[in-house]
Amino acid sequence: MTATSLPTPAAPPAGLSREQLLELYYWMRLTRTLEERLVALYRQTKVVGGLFRSLGQEACAVGSAFALRREDVLSPLIRNLGSMLVKGATPVEVLRQYMAKGDSPTRGRELNIHFGDVTERNFVGQISHLGDMVPVMAGVTLSFKLRQEPRVGLVYVGDGATSTGAFHEGVNLAAVQRCPLVVVVENNGYAYSTPTAKQCAAERLADKGPGYGVPGIRGDGNDVLEVYRLTQEAVDRARQGGGVTLLEFMTYRRKGHAEHDNQSYVPAGETERWAAENDPLDRYVRALTGTYGFAADELAAIDARVREEVDAATDVAERSGTPEPLDALSGVYAEPAMMPVQWYRAGVRSAVEVNERAQGWGTYDV
């Protein structure tokens, strides 16, 4: 795929204050800086498992999440670090997750940004199986409809995930029930190594909308203000009972699927071109300092603040300890609260105690 030529910044969407324009910049910058920190920690082998980047997709993540209220529920994927930060996830949480710390949001049970909070900040912990979050969010938003709560849900899928049966069943169910759900397809050109053209024969993924009886709208995913505006319209429509909207945002995955991926399958010059011509932060900086007349040092101040926050968060996260092994057995069910410890962990039993459960059964005494 080729980079689209540099567009001129859109007019500020109605209702965005100058503070909010800076806020958008702050979230995008925080996303990028935090990821750069994660790369450093990854190289120091402090990250357990893989590292997934959203470099070049920050506008898509931040602009869409920014259109939600606190009570609205967001369902992120691995490229949505920015969305989660906007929704209230903290750098410390993210760093602890990646380093598998005991006080991470999942207490070391799940990887990277697979975590959530549906009690206060309202974002749902994703699973790896692609597409599955769409039916789940159909149900989250169905509950809003049934209870007549003025809340909206937003679920992200990649271009690749649109091929899953779960995506299809979830969008169709939400559409036929007119659930207040916004489905954001982040078309970043690749699913792992597979280009979008090998994923779907349709030139525009937004064209799937009419097949579900919902609007299908494509937008420039690297223009944070356009992403915000189109998402805001879809969110309003959902809140007013207008049901589902399918948004396709065109963006580009500049890094590999994960850090280990050398992108050998990417045509020469492609990533460089996107970096040079269509970086969402560069574009937004130009818009802010150009069209909206912000001073360069206003942005520099934000950059500095972000660096400090990420430094501070890293110090805190690095001091966290590893999980307590026995905690691995808790919370599978509400009842029983703990799963039993295997008999041999209770120590070797003599023949005398043969053939009854070892005394230590259910307790951990190794």
Next chain:
Amino acid sequence: MTATSLPTPAAPPAGLSREQLLELYYWMRLTRTLEERLVALYRQTKVVGGLFRSLGQEACAVGSAFALRREDVLSPLIRNLGSMLVKGATPVEVLRQYMAKGDSPTRGRELNIHFGDVTERNFVGQISHLGDMVPVMAGVTLSFKLRQEPRVGLVYVGDGATSTGAFHEGVNLAAVQRCPLVVVVENNGYAYSTPTAKQCAAERLADKGPGYGVPGIRGDGNDVLEVYRLTQEAVDRARQGGGVTLLEFMTYRRKGHAEHDNQSYVPAGETERWAAENDPLDRYVRALTGTYGFAADELAAIDARVREEVDAATDVAERSGTPEPLDALSGVYAEPAMMPVQWYRAGVRSAVEVNERAQGWGTYDV
């Protein structure tokens, strides 16, 4: 839903001879008469299990299958008795299946018209799980593409089955691989008791086509000649390397989901209106005797022939015996050819033989 007002017959599609026009009539009549016979047998409790009707959908089944060559592969569903007959299934086979006879095509293993033949007549035995045949047919037609065989596949799905993930994954995979596959959506207004409007928010299921990058075409499913023409065009496109076409044929399920279903959920007068105004056989009879100038007794002769064939087939099928129990253990795998008989079926063993497999293990001697 309301019946469409009576259209005038279409011109005979290019390439259809007068003999073929009568053939189409024969297949539609055979389908209806055979089903009426099945109803009689069902009332006599000679049918084991449920009975599924295609009354009012004969044009859709017959007209579409008629566009295939012998080497093309067809994947029918429970409303496609007519398609299977066109493809070479015999009334005797169908009657034996419904009566669970030992010499039925599945030797009593599967129900109703769940049977196939991919060695000569080329139709595939369906399973109950809706949608699953679509990926299977994507693979059947992928093999044609890989081997460069000039063969085409046709798979039916109901309006309800379009909601399944399997449908989505199968159509998308076939589309992106440009497999020579025709997907026929038989929109008969209901999925069991669920009207199409509760199945999908799109007014036209054909609108799903563009979302897969394939043509989505809607036609009158009760006009056998239009069904034939549109299917023929899609088959030609597929054979010439043009890939997948999604056809939606509008028809109506005049009987319940199965014989036991009293259709309490159907608005008063709806089925009657379709019967009176839009019966595919009545319409075709008018077209044949009107536009195409056939004499009424030409058709009467076919009706008589069909009755004789169905009578004869019934006599043959009724004479068939029940399956041999031990056959239930054969053919799960190519190797081993038989699954073992359970030990207790070999008769009660005395304590002497305790704790080794009974002598009769692997043989059936009760």
Next chain:
Amino acid sequence: MSEVTFLEAIRQGISEEMERDSDVFLLGEDIGAYGGAFKVTEGLLERFGERRVIDTPISEAGFVGAAAGAAHMGMRPVVEMQFIDFISCAYDMLTNYVATARYRAFLPCPMVVRGPSGGYVRGGPFHSQNPEAAFLHTPGLKIVYPSTPADAKGLIKSAIRDEDCVLFFEHKYLYRRIKETLPAGEHLVPIGQARVARAGTDVSIITYAATVWKALEAAEQLQQEHGISVEVLDLRSLLPMDDAAIVATVKKTNRVLIVHEDTVTGGIAGEITARINDLCFEWLDAPVKRVAAHDVPLPYAPALEDFVLPQTSDIVKAVRWLADY
């Protein structure tokens, strides 16, 4: 009080819970106006309205996932599989998303997935399945499979009140064949407790669902014709499993036959045998034996289905073998 069928008992349990808790609602195919393929939800749409009895598209993964999402938000969805055979389409959603939600993300997921299961009804390979074994190695799920109207009612109510996801299997052979007078007033049966369906001293039969009735029939014959006293343990809950009840019956009779309708290979009898070995091996005077379906897809013709599935006569033979041992 008059007798009610197994099916009616389930309907009573569901509607009592819907009365009690307005967060309980139903999702499934054709459960509204039509009342479900087996009429389990008949009348509930009229009684509770479209908000609480929702007809879905044919999308098992879709509405199971939707149930989970609604459950996260505090609702208590009860999902019907038109036939339990179609639960396989939601296998990923149940085992990966639903079962792990509490553990990996502290997401509550109180929901029930219920539907007609089992054979002996000429349903063929896709309308007769017993899927319990496929979910047994999935921590996070609970599995219930009752055999009497009272247990069906008491357990569906407990399942709906449970804080986690319960798979509730309803043997369709029992729906209209089994009747009894239900206990008056609020009736709950705790998940995880087996029931001694018949007391005996010579041989124990451990079973559940439809084969409980075949075991009882066999037990009567064995008593009458062979003077063998059989104890029948109805597990009722398969996950969690009632180890204490299993150990108690083994220690009492020292001879065990496990009976189920699923295929012998990979069926739940394996897990039960392992637990018996683990917990009371020394009390065994004979090998634990199994009576279960032959290892084939379930064929449709009566002669074939009857041959493949376990029958009362098989249980009689197997128990006599164990008694003689």
Next chain:
Amino acid sequence: MSEVTFLEAIRQGISEEMERDSDVFLLGEDIGAYGGAFKVTEGLLERFGERRVIDTPISEAGFVGAAAGAAHMGMRPVVEMQFIDFISCAYDMLTNYVATARYRAFLPCPMVVRGPSGGYVRGGPFHSQNPEAAFLHTPGLKIVYPSTPADAKGLIKSAIRDEDCVLFFEHKYLYRRIKETLPAGEHLVPIGQARVARAGTDVSIITYAATVWKALEAAEQLQQEHGISVEVLDLRSLLPMDDAAIVATVKKTNRVLIVHEDTVTGGIAGEITARINDLCFEWLDAPVKRVAAHDVPLPYAPALEDFVLPQTSDIVKAVRWLADY
């Protein structure tokens, strides 16, 4: 001849079969230009071309179904799951369509579904699964789970030549850690035969996949430090299971420990225990015991994963318990 890794051995087996039989072709996500997430198919696109190495959309049910359709037409598809955890998305297609095709419709369905499985690699709950038990009660499927490069090569070749559907699980922990020199020339290992990985006289360990290596490590320790002679039986094939080999080792040592990485509840150890009871109960001098994962989704943090999964030290303790019995 030089040593090759477990991963390289699988690649050799696949490419030899692709050379031998032009009907063999590959389907999966990112298996072409990228060579697969673990590079198992690296170089095969260049060697065999786009017709035979096909990148699919993210549609596990879709391409498993497509493989079945192609198999009906005489092709021999080999499907890769990027991680075996995603086979759950094709559960319906495999258990209902593929497994029954020959039985219900006389449709040949020769195909292989393969992919990286297993834990000990900090993969978390969705990149570490062992799904074998979910398919054990599905007649029509075969299940293979090798532990050595030679077996991996010999079994993938047999799987590709098999006339039915074979699920071929590749433990990712072994991919690059285990090396050996492969037998020269055509090397086939028959499906359904276990292998004595270490001969011994006091206690038998029955296991498969990665835990074979832990069992061998434990066996060595037990010999050295405790003078206990352990026999290790590597099942290699789980369906069909090698009853004769199981009986032989039980009759030899009279004490059995079953070890697997899947959860203890509902894992394959249950079926093995039932077969031992059934076939050689009298030869048991101790209860059949299990060492397996704790009953939780597999957590990601090293401290948690290590605690949940069976370790060599656990096997040592359990064997000593059995030896003392």
